[in-house]
Amino acid sequence: MKIYVAVAASALAVSSVNAVSDREVRAGSHRTPVIPQSCSCCVYLDQFCQVAEEDPNSDKYHTKPVRVIQARVQSDAPIWNETTNAFGSKYYDTAEEQFRGALDTVNTASVEGALMYVQAEGINYNTRSEEDRCWRKNGMQYVVFYDIVFAQTNETVAEYESEYGPMLPMDGGQCTPISGTNVFSKECVSLNGNTSVPNLGPFIGGESKETDARAPYPNCWWYSFPNNCPLQKWANKTEECRDSTRQGLCDMDTLPDGISCTYNYRILGYVPIDDAVGITAMTNKATGEKYANFTEFCEAGGVEFQASEAGVWNASIPFWKDPQNATANAVRTQKLLSAYANLLKSNKSSQIESAVIRHMQPLPTVAELTAGNPPCYFNVKDCDSEFGCKRELYGQMCTLCNSTATGCVRLLRTLPSDSGEGGGDGRCDDGLDCVQLRSGGWCGGGIGCAFSLASLKPKWMHVHHWLND
Incomplete structure:
Protein backbone atom coordinates (compact mmCIF):
# COMPACT_ATOMS: atom_id res chain seq x y z
CA MET A 1 0.00 0.00 0.00
CA LYS A 2 1.39 3.36 -1.02
CA ILE A 3 0.08 6.52 0.61
CA TYR A 4 0.95 9.80 -1.01
CA VAL A 5 2.68 12.11 1.40
CA ALA A 6 6.22 13.46 1.45
CA VAL A 7 7.90 11.36 4.12
CA ALA A 8 11.36 12.79 3.70
CA ALA A 9 12.87 15.95 2.34
CA SER A 10 16.43 16.49 1.21
CA ALA A 11 17.64 19.42 -0.85
CA LEU A 12 14.88 21.70 -2.06
CA ALA A 13 15.37 22.10 -5.77
CA VAL A 14 15.00 25.59 -7.16
CA SER A 15 14.18 23.99 -10.50
CA SER A 16 11.01 22.54 -9.06
CA VAL A 17 9.71 26.02 -8.40
CA ASN A 18 10.72 27.16 -11.86
CA ALA A 19 8.55 24.39 -13.26
CA VAL A 20 5.50 26.42 -12.35
CA SER A 21 7.00 29.85 -12.95
CA ASP A 22 4.80 30.45 -15.99
CA ARG A 23 1.98 31.48 -13.71
CA GLU A 24 1.68 34.37 -11.33
CA VAL A 25 2.43 33.58 -7.71
CA ARG A 26 1.68 36.26 -5.18
CA ALA A 27 2.21 36.09 -1.47
CA GLY A 28 -1.07 36.00 0.36
CA SER A 29 -1.43 39.44 1.85
CA HIS A 30 -2.50 39.28 5.46
CA ARG A 31 -5.96 40.69 5.86
CA THR A 32 -8.00 40.90 9.00
CA PRO A 33 -10.53 38.06 8.76
CA VAL A 34 -13.89 39.35 7.59
CA ILE A 35 -16.45 38.75 10.32
CA PRO A 36 -20.07 38.79 9.16
CA GLN A 37 -22.01 41.40 11.13
CA SER A 38 -25.49 40.28 10.14
CA CYS A 39 -27.14 37.13 8.96
CA SER A 40 -29.44 38.42 6.26
CA CYS A 41 -27.46 36.29 3.84
CA CYS A 42 -27.31 33.17 5.98
CA VAL A 43 -27.64 29.95 4.04
CA TYR A 44 -26.27 27.23 6.25
CA LEU A 45 -27.62 25.73 9.46
CA ASP A 46 -24.86 27.19 11.56
CA GLN A 47 -25.72 30.71 10.38
CA PHE A 48 -22.44 31.20 8.55
CA CYS A 49 -22.90 34.00 6.04
CA GLN A 50 -21.70 34.22 2.48
CA VAL A 51 -19.37 37.18 2.05
CA ALA A 52 -19.41 38.82 -1.35
CA GLU A 53 -15.71 39.62 -1.59
CA GLU A 54 -13.66 37.08 -3.53
CA ASP A 55 -9.94 36.95 -4.18
CA PRO A 56 -8.90 37.11 -7.85
CA ASN A 57 -7.11 34.02 -9.08
CA SER A 58 -5.41 34.20 -12.47
CA ASP A 59 -3.10 31.20 -12.36
CA LYS A 60 -3.52 28.37 -14.87
CA TYR A 61 -3.45 25.55 -12.34
CA HIS A 62 -3.98 25.03 -8.66
CA THR A 63 -4.73 22.00 -6.52
CA THR A 365 -19.05 10.31 8.03
CA VAL A 366 -16.04 9.13 6.06
CA ALA A 367 -18.40 8.38 3.16
CA GLU A 368 -19.64 11.98 3.19
CA LEU A 369 -16.08 13.30 3.11
CA THR A 370 -15.04 11.00 0.28
CA ALA A 371 -18.11 11.77 -1.82
CA GLY A 372 -17.47 15.50 -1.55
CA ASN A 373 -13.71 15.51 -2.13
CA PRO A 374 -11.95 15.60 -5.51
CA PRO A 375 -10.52 12.34 -6.86
CA CYS A 376 -6.87 11.91 -5.92
CA TYR A 377 -5.64 12.26 -9.52
CA PHE A 378 -6.48 15.97 -9.45
CA ASN A 379 -3.76 16.56 -6.84
CA VAL A 380 -1.43 13.53 -7.01
CA LYS A 381 0.31 12.74 -10.29
CA ASP A 382 0.85 9.05 -9.55
CA CYS A 383 -2.88 8.58 -9.03
CA ASP A 384 -3.39 9.10 -12.77
CA SER A 385 -2.67 5.38 -13.10
CA GLU A 386 -4.31 2.15 -14.26
CA PHE A 387 -6.44 1.69 -11.15
CA GLY A 388 -6.20 5.18 -9.68
CA CYS A 389 -6.31 5.89 -5.96
CA LYS A 390 -8.85 5.99 -3.18
CA ARG A 391 -9.39 8.34 -0.26
CA GLU A 392 -9.64 6.76 3.16
CA LEU A 393 -10.67 7.52 6.73
CA TYR A 394 -11.21 10.93 8.29
CA GLY A 395 -7.85 12.14 6.96
CA GLN A 396 -8.86 11.34 3.35
CA MET A 397 -5.33 10.18 2.52
CA CYS A 398 -4.74 9.04 -1.06
CA THR A 399 -3.81 5.36 -1.34
CA LEU A 400 -2.65 3.84 -4.63
CA CYS A 401 -4.95 1.07 -5.87
CA ASN A 402 -3.73 -2.14 -7.49
CA SER A 403 -7.16 -3.35 -8.56
CA THR A 404 -10.64 -2.08 -9.29
CA ALA A 405 -11.51 -2.23 -5.60
CA THR A 406 -14.35 -0.32 -4.00
CA GLY A 407 -13.44 3.32 -3.59
CA CYS A 408 -10.74 3.37 -6.26
CA VAL A 409 -11.22 6.25 -8.70
CA ARG A 410 -9.25 6.60 -11.92
CA LEU A 411 -9.15 9.11 -14.74
CA LEU A 412 -10.74 7.67 -17.89
CA ARG A 413 -9.50 9.32 -21.05
CA THR A 414 -12.21 8.08 -23.40
CA LEU A 415 -15.84 7.12 -23.05
CA PRO A 416 -16.80 3.45 -23.40
CA SER A 417 -18.13 2.78 -26.89
CA ASP A 418 -21.52 1.75 -25.51
CA SER A 419 -21.96 4.79 -23.30
CA GLY A 420 -24.15 6.52 -25.84
CA GLU A 421 -22.47 9.82 -25.08
CA GLY A 422 -19.86 11.98 -26.71
CA GLY A 423 -21.32 11.37 -30.16
CA GLY A 424 -20.42 7.67 -29.98
CA ASP A 425 -16.82 8.38 -31.03
CA GLY A 426 -15.21 7.61 -27.69
CA ARG A 427 -14.59 11.26 -26.96
CA CYS A 428 -16.49 13.85 -24.98
CA ASP A 429 -18.45 16.50 -26.83
CA ASP A 430 -15.81 19.07 -25.97
CA GLY A 431 -13.02 16.91 -27.40
CA LEU A 432 -11.27 16.69 -24.06
CA ASP A 433 -10.59 13.77 -21.77
CA CYS A 434 -13.60 12.21 -20.08
CA VAL A 435 -14.04 11.43 -16.42
CA GLN A 436 -16.35 8.91 -14.83
CA LEU A 437 -18.32 10.36 -11.94
CA ARG A 438 -19.11 8.55 -8.74
CA SER A 439 -22.73 8.66 -9.81
CA GLY A 440 -21.84 6.51 -12.81
CA GLY A 441 -22.25 9.36 -15.30
CA TRP A 442 -19.61 11.10 -17.36
CA CYS A 443 -18.30 14.57 -17.97
CA GLY A 444 -15.64 16.14 -20.12
CA GLY A 445 -12.46 18.03 -19.51
CA GLY A 446 -11.50 16.64 -16.11
CA ILE A 447 -11.10 19.91 -14.26
CA GLY A 448 -14.62 21.02 -15.10
CA CYS A 449 -16.21 17.78 -13.94
CA ALA A 450 -18.83 17.96 -11.26
CA PHE A 451 -17.62 15.52 -8.64
CA SER A 452 -20.10 17.32 -6.41
CA LEU A 453 -17.97 20.42 -6.02
CA ALA A 454 -20.66 22.04 -3.93
CA SER A 455 -20.58 19.16 -1.48
CA LEU A 456 -16.88 19.75 -0.84
CA LYS A 457 -17.71 22.73 1.30
CA PRO A 458 -18.70 22.18 4.90
CA LYS A 459 -21.94 23.98 5.67
CA TRP A 460 -19.88 26.72 7.30
CA MET A 461 -18.00 27.54 4.11
CA HIS A 462 -18.93 29.46 0.97
CA VAL A 463 -17.57 27.98 -2.28
CA HIS A 464 -15.89 30.67 -4.36
CA HIS A 465 -15.96 30.93 -8.14
CA TRP A 466 -12.59 29.29 -8.72
CA LEU A 467 -13.91 25.92 -7.53
CA ASN A 468 -15.98 25.80 -10.70
CA ASP A 469 -13.20 26.73 -13.11
Missing part, protein backbone atom coordinates in the same frame (compact mmCIF):
# COMPACT_ATOMS: atom_id res chain seq x y z
CA LYS A 64 -8.29 21.16 -5.62
CA PRO A 65 -9.24 21.80 -1.99
CA VAL A 66 -9.64 18.72 0.18
CA ARG A 67 -11.85 18.49 3.25
CA VAL A 68 -10.58 16.44 6.22
CA ILE A 69 -11.38 15.95 9.89
CA GLN A 70 -8.43 16.11 12.27
CA ALA A 71 -7.86 16.41 16.01
CA ARG A 72 -5.68 18.25 18.48
CA VAL A 73 -4.94 17.42 22.10
CA GLN A 74 -5.17 20.71 23.99
CA SER A 75 -4.91 22.10 27.49
CA ASP A 76 -7.46 24.81 26.70
CA ALA A 77 -11.11 24.45 25.80
CA PRO A 78 -12.15 26.45 22.73
CA ILE A 79 -14.40 29.41 23.42
CA TRP A 80 -17.69 30.04 21.58
CA ASN A 81 -17.98 33.41 19.87
CA GLU A 82 -21.53 34.65 19.31
CA THR A 83 -20.44 37.09 16.59
CA THR A 84 -18.80 34.53 14.34
CA ASN A 85 -20.95 31.59 15.45
CA ALA A 86 -17.75 29.60 15.75
CA PHE A 87 -15.32 28.26 18.32
CA GLY A 88 -11.96 29.99 18.69
CA SER A 89 -8.99 30.30 21.01
CA LYS A 90 -9.76 31.46 24.55
CA TYR A 91 -6.42 33.25 24.80
CA TYR A 92 -7.55 36.22 22.70
CA ASP A 93 -10.18 38.93 23.05
CA THR A 94 -11.36 39.83 19.55
CA ALA A 95 -13.22 37.52 17.19
CA GLU A 96 -10.46 37.89 14.59
CA GLU A 97 -7.73 36.92 17.03
CA GLN A 98 -9.74 34.03 18.44
CA PHE A 99 -10.25 32.63 14.95
CA ARG A 100 -6.59 32.99 14.01
CA GLY A 101 -5.29 31.77 17.35
CA ALA A 102 -6.90 28.33 17.26
CA LEU A 103 -4.90 27.07 14.24
CA ASP A 104 -1.95 29.43 13.95
CA THR A 105 1.18 27.43 13.05
CA VAL A 106 0.41 24.23 14.94
CA ASN A 107 0.42 20.45 14.61
CA THR A 108 -2.66 18.27 14.43
CA ALA A 109 -3.27 14.52 14.40
CA SER A 110 -5.50 12.15 12.51
CA VAL A 111 -8.72 11.32 14.33
CA GLU A 112 -7.65 7.67 14.31
CA GLY A 113 -4.40 8.60 16.08
CA ALA A 114 -5.61 11.40 18.34
CA LEU A 115 -4.85 9.46 21.53
CA MET A 116 -1.35 8.38 20.50
CA TYR A 117 0.29 11.54 21.88
CA VAL A 118 -1.69 11.28 25.12
CA GLN A 119 -0.71 7.66 25.63
CA ALA A 120 2.92 7.90 24.53
CA GLU A 121 3.91 11.14 26.21
CA GLY A 122 1.20 12.62 28.37
CA ILE A 123 0.04 10.21 31.08
CA ASN A 124 2.83 7.84 32.10
CA TYR A 125 3.21 8.03 35.88
CA ASN A 126 6.85 6.95 35.63
CA THR A 127 7.96 9.71 33.27
CA ARG A 128 6.67 12.65 35.32
CA SER A 129 8.28 14.04 38.44
CA GLU A 130 6.46 13.63 41.75
CA GLU A 131 5.32 17.25 41.78
CA ASP A 132 3.94 16.92 38.23
CA ARG A 133 2.25 13.54 38.48
CA CYS A 134 -1.21 14.96 39.04
CA TRP A 135 -0.94 17.14 35.94
CA ARG A 136 -0.78 15.58 32.48
CA LYS A 137 2.07 16.72 30.25
CA ASN A 138 1.46 20.27 29.01
CA GLY A 139 -1.83 20.23 30.91
CA MET A 140 -3.50 18.18 28.17
CA GLN A 141 -7.21 18.03 28.93
CA TYR A 142 -9.30 17.98 25.74
CA VAL A 143 -9.42 16.33 22.32
CA VAL A 144 -10.66 18.97 19.88
CA PHE A 145 -12.08 18.03 16.47
CA TYR A 146 -11.27 20.29 13.51
CA ASP A 147 -13.14 20.43 10.20
CA ILE A 148 -10.40 21.53 7.79
CA VAL A 149 -10.22 22.37 4.09
CA PHE A 150 -6.74 22.70 2.56
CA ALA A 151 -5.11 23.28 -0.82
CA GLN A 152 -1.36 23.02 -1.31
CA THR A 153 0.73 25.62 -3.10
CA ASN A 154 1.79 24.79 -6.65
CA GLU A 155 5.40 24.99 -5.55
CA THR A 156 4.77 22.28 -2.96
CA VAL A 157 3.21 19.96 -5.54
CA ALA A 158 6.15 20.54 -7.89
CA GLU A 159 8.68 19.84 -5.14
CA TYR A 160 7.13 16.84 -3.42
CA GLU A 161 4.68 15.46 -6.04
CA SER A 162 2.29 14.59 -3.25
CA GLU A 163 -0.82 15.94 -1.58
CA TYR A 164 1.28 16.70 1.54
CA GLY A 165 4.73 18.01 2.19
CA PRO A 166 6.87 16.78 5.09
CA MET A 167 5.40 17.22 8.56
CA LEU A 168 7.18 20.01 10.43
CA PRO A 169 7.20 19.98 14.25
CA MET A 170 5.80 23.23 15.63
CA ASP A 171 6.06 24.62 19.12
CA GLY A 172 4.52 27.79 20.51
CA GLY A 173 3.44 28.93 17.06
CA GLN A 174 6.93 28.48 15.63
CA CYS A 175 8.38 25.97 13.20
CA THR A 176 10.69 24.22 15.66
CA PRO A 177 14.39 25.17 15.30
CA ILE A 178 16.85 22.33 14.75
CA SER A 179 19.42 24.11 16.92
CA GLY A 180 19.18 26.90 19.46
CA THR A 181 16.40 29.40 18.92
CA ASN A 182 16.94 30.54 15.34
CA VAL A 183 18.57 27.77 13.30
CA PHE A 184 15.88 26.21 11.14
CA SER A 185 15.63 23.29 8.75
CA LYS A 186 15.46 24.03 5.03
CA GLU A 187 11.86 22.87 5.12
CA CYS A 188 10.97 25.48 7.75
CA VAL A 189 12.79 28.20 5.81
CA SER A 190 11.04 27.16 2.59
CA LEU A 191 7.68 28.23 4.02
CA ASN A 192 8.69 31.72 2.87
CA GLY A 193 12.14 31.11 1.39
CA ASN A 194 15.30 33.19 1.38
CA THR A 195 18.23 33.81 -0.96
CA SER A 196 19.34 30.17 -0.84
CA VAL A 197 16.11 28.27 -0.16
CA PRO A 198 13.15 28.49 -2.56
CA ASN A 199 9.82 29.84 -1.39
CA LEU A 200 7.40 26.90 -1.39
CA GLY A 201 4.78 28.69 0.65
CA PRO A 202 2.91 27.60 3.79
CA PHE A 203 2.42 23.96 2.83
CA ILE A 204 0.54 21.43 4.93
CA GLY A 205 2.79 18.57 6.02
CA GLY A 206 1.94 15.01 7.00
CA GLU A 207 3.84 12.05 8.47
CA SER A 208 2.86 8.58 9.66
CA LYS A 209 3.27 7.90 13.40
CA GLU A 210 1.80 4.40 13.42
CA THR A 211 4.85 2.53 14.67
CA ASP A 212 5.68 4.17 18.01
CA ALA A 213 6.24 1.16 20.28
CA ARG A 214 4.68 2.97 23.24
CA ALA A 215 1.41 3.55 21.41
CA PRO A 216 1.05 1.89 17.99
CA TYR A 217 -2.17 3.41 16.69
CA PRO A 218 -3.29 2.28 13.21
CA ASN A 219 -3.64 5.15 10.74
CA CYS A 220 -1.98 7.61 13.12
CA TRP A 221 -0.71 10.64 11.24
CA TRP A 222 0.62 13.98 12.43
CA TYR A 223 0.21 17.13 10.38
CA SER A 224 1.60 20.67 10.34
CA PHE A 225 -0.32 23.84 9.51
CA PRO A 226 1.99 26.86 9.15
CA ASN A 227 0.47 30.31 9.08
CA ASN A 228 2.27 33.57 8.37
CA CYS A 229 5.40 34.54 10.34
CA PRO A 230 6.11 30.83 11.04
CA LEU A 231 9.66 31.28 12.34
CA GLN A 232 8.53 33.33 15.34
CA LYS A 233 6.65 32.23 18.44
CA TRP A 234 3.19 33.65 19.04
CA ALA A 235 4.42 36.34 21.44
CA ASN A 236 6.93 37.58 18.86
CA LYS A 237 4.70 37.61 15.77
CA THR A 238 4.45 41.28 14.85
CA GLU A 239 1.94 42.52 12.29
CA GLU A 240 4.90 43.57 10.15
CA CYS A 241 6.17 39.99 10.15
CA ARG A 242 2.72 38.61 9.40
CA ASP A 243 2.16 41.07 6.56
CA SER A 244 5.52 40.30 4.95
CA THR A 245 5.08 36.51 4.86
CA ARG A 246 2.69 34.23 3.04
CA GLN A 247 -0.67 33.47 4.60
CA GLY A 248 -1.46 29.88 5.52
CA LEU A 249 -4.75 30.35 7.38
CA CYS A 250 -7.37 31.91 5.10
CA ASP A 251 -9.68 34.71 6.06
CA MET A 252 -12.73 33.30 7.76
CA ASP A 253 -14.94 33.65 4.69
CA THR A 254 -12.51 32.16 2.15
CA LEU A 255 -11.75 28.69 0.88
CA PRO A 256 -8.05 27.98 0.23
CA ASP A 257 -6.68 28.08 -3.30
CA GLY A 258 -3.01 27.39 -2.53
CA ILE A 259 -2.05 30.91 -3.58
CA SER A 260 -3.59 33.49 -1.30
CA CYS A 261 -3.84 30.93 1.52
CA THR A 262 -3.66 27.17 2.06
CA TYR A 263 -6.17 26.17 4.75
CA ASN A 264 -9.30 27.11 6.64
CA TYR A 265 -11.16 25.43 9.46
CA ARG A 266 -13.99 25.32 11.92
CA ILE A 267 -13.95 23.56 15.27
CA LEU A 268 -16.74 21.00 15.41
CA GLY A 269 -16.44 20.46 19.15
CA TYR A 270 -14.34 18.81 21.82
CA VAL A 271 -14.48 16.13 24.49
CA PRO A 272 -12.71 16.10 27.88
CA ILE A 273 -10.09 13.37 28.12
CA ASP A 274 -11.37 12.65 31.64
CA ASP A 275 -14.80 11.83 30.20
CA ALA A 276 -13.41 9.70 27.39
CA VAL A 277 -11.21 7.53 29.64
CA GLY A 278 -13.86 7.15 32.34
CA ILE A 279 -12.32 9.09 35.23
CA THR A 280 -15.36 11.33 35.70
CA ALA A 281 -17.53 8.20 35.93
CA MET A 282 -15.50 6.85 38.87
CA THR A 283 -16.49 7.48 42.50
CA ASN A 284 -14.14 9.11 44.97
CA LYS A 285 -14.45 6.83 48.01
CA ALA A 286 -13.48 9.67 50.33
CA THR A 287 -16.36 11.89 49.23
CA GLY A 288 -18.85 9.50 47.69
CA GLU A 289 -19.00 11.80 44.65
CA LYS A 290 -17.75 11.33 41.12
CA TYR A 291 -14.26 12.60 40.45
CA ALA A 292 -14.32 16.10 39.00
CA ASN A 293 -11.15 15.61 36.97
CA PHE A 294 -7.85 13.78 36.66
CA THR A 295 -6.11 15.92 39.28
CA GLU A 296 -8.63 15.00 41.96
CA PHE A 297 -8.39 11.34 40.95
CA CYS A 298 -4.59 11.43 41.15
CA GLU A 299 -4.46 13.29 44.46
CA ALA A 300 -6.73 10.60 45.90
CA GLY A 301 -4.07 8.03 45.01
CA GLY A 302 -5.36 6.96 41.61
CA VAL A 303 -2.96 5.96 38.83
CA GLU A 304 -4.23 6.63 35.32
CA PHE A 305 -1.34 4.93 33.53
CA GLN A 306 2.02 3.50 34.55
CA ALA A 307 4.50 1.88 32.18
CA SER A 308 8.20 1.68 31.42
CA GLU A 309 9.67 4.39 29.24
CA ALA A 310 9.44 1.90 26.37
CA GLY A 311 5.72 1.58 26.99
CA VAL A 312 5.58 -1.80 28.74
CA TRP A 313 2.43 -1.72 30.87
CA ASN A 314 2.56 -1.93 34.69
CA ALA A 315 -0.81 -0.58 35.84
CA SER A 316 -3.63 1.65 34.66
CA ILE A 317 -7.32 2.33 34.71
CA PRO A 318 -9.24 -0.08 32.42
CA PHE A 319 -9.31 2.33 29.48
CA TRP A 320 -5.52 2.23 28.98
CA LYS A 321 -4.88 -1.52 29.34
CA ASP A 322 -2.84 -3.33 26.66
CA PRO A 323 -1.20 -0.12 25.36
CA GLN A 324 1.22 -1.80 22.95
CA ASN A 325 -1.51 -3.70 21.12
CA ALA A 326 -2.53 -1.94 17.90
CA THR A 327 -5.95 -3.59 17.88
CA ALA A 328 -6.63 -2.43 21.44
CA ASN A 329 -5.53 1.07 20.48
CA ALA A 330 -7.95 1.12 17.53
CA VAL A 331 -10.73 0.18 19.96
CA ARG A 332 -9.66 3.09 22.17
CA THR A 333 -10.14 5.45 19.23
CA GLN A 334 -13.69 4.17 18.77
CA LYS A 335 -14.35 4.73 22.48
CA LEU A 336 -13.14 8.31 22.07
CA LEU A 337 -15.53 8.88 19.18
CA SER A 338 -18.34 7.28 21.15
CA ALA A 339 -17.62 9.59 24.08
CA TYR A 340 -17.95 12.60 21.77
CA ALA A 341 -21.15 11.29 20.22
CA ASN A 342 -22.61 10.60 23.66
CA LEU A 343 -21.65 14.10 24.78
CA LEU A 344 -23.65 15.61 21.94
CA LYS A 345 -26.58 13.26 22.52
CA SER A 346 -26.81 13.75 26.29
CA ASN A 347 -25.77 17.41 26.32
CA LYS A 348 -24.09 16.70 29.66
CA SER A 349 -20.54 16.84 30.98
CA SER A 350 -19.21 17.77 34.39
CA GLN A 351 -16.51 19.82 32.62
CA ILE A 352 -18.48 21.61 29.86
CA GLU A 353 -21.60 23.73 30.20
CA SER A 354 -24.65 22.43 28.36
CA ALA A 355 -25.02 25.76 26.57
CA VAL A 356 -21.59 25.22 25.02
CA ILE A 357 -22.26 21.60 24.07
CA ARG A 358 -25.32 22.71 22.11
CA HIS A 359 -23.03 24.58 19.70
CA MET A 360 -21.03 21.45 18.88
CA GLN A 361 -21.50 19.51 15.66
CA PRO A 362 -21.13 15.78 14.94
CA LEU A 363 -18.31 14.54 12.77
CA PRO A 364 -19.31 13.91 9.16
